[in-house]
Amino acid sequence: MRQLLTAWNLCALLFLSLAFFLYSHSHPSPSPMAQESSKSIYDFTVKDIHGNDVNLNQYTGKVLLIVNVASHGLTQTNYKELNVLYKKYKDQGLEILAFPCNQFAGQEPGNKEEIREVVCTKFKAEFPIFDKVEVNGKNAAPLYKYLKDQKGGIFGDGIKWNFTKFLVSKDGKVVERYAPTTSPLKIETSRTSYSLLELHDLTVSEVTGNVYSAFKESAASQWM
Template sequence: MASQSTDQPKSIHDFIVKDARGNDVDLSIYKGKVLLIVNVASQCGLTNSNYPELTKLYEQYKDKGLEILAFPCNQFGNQEPGDNEQIMEFACTRFKAEFPIFDKVDVNGSNAAPVYKYLKSSKGGLFGDGIKWNFTKFLVDRDGKVVDRYAPTTSPASIEKDIKKLIGTS
């Protein structure tokens, strides 16, 4: 949901979301950070390639200003059926993920999380705004503006050059 203002959100920093433990997280805490926002799933064919690469990117660039925000989603093939505790256990144990994992959300449809409505309206996809599958990625600059959107099949490693430009290490 957008913060107190009734205006349209101007950046990703205008949202409050729930973390995987049900706590409110004001995304304004990420002001000044480059964000890679990803809808994740534990049982997807892309899981075993995406999670390790996301973890590696996070380890390499978290101290330089990168944050990866993972939003579990069960809208594609029911590939994220677990509850938040199971999802965190999976990501943190199997893939050593240290980046923030948020509450499971819908990314499409009438119940889509407001933050995802904003992301999609900021950067539509090749065939419309809808998220097509797990591991769609949005790259957000330090000011909270969406600068790019990547297809589920785009590997996180291939986004590294774009991340480096935004964090200033290119």
């Protein structure tokens, strides 16, 4: 009788083990990459240039252009064009989030106060400036790990230089990634930037024409 019970217990144990094995393989745990991909842009909290926490969920319903910026180098002309874009569309729901980064030829070496001084006086940026971050490597900011996972680049996901731009739609989806050499004023012409065009009931050519006109006026005023 005892042998019968032992055999029965062994069979039950084997059955339960087999059932657990089959269940675990049919319901695998999500990988770290899958968990990262399931996040939303609104799940991240970052530091602004003053050191304050900023939860990105405050930008829900807005079109975001997220840019790693630097105060020196040839690509700094992006600052002027970003200003034009922001002034044109900020009242219609566009937000530009600028993250200083010193990983490319040391072109953003300053501390918070120095960066804020340069950005406000030299470039007169009105859009939000955040704390300095790393965008590549093991110390990359979690937000940038997420952005790169959502939209990889040519020859790998790594950020190639200052002023790489990520366009985020009103529902928090990363819809496009633009190279540092892409002018902020040409972003509207991209097929995947329709979320940005939804700010106005205008055609691509009308939006582009208006933005370029604003930029020309701004440039002309600097020479007067």
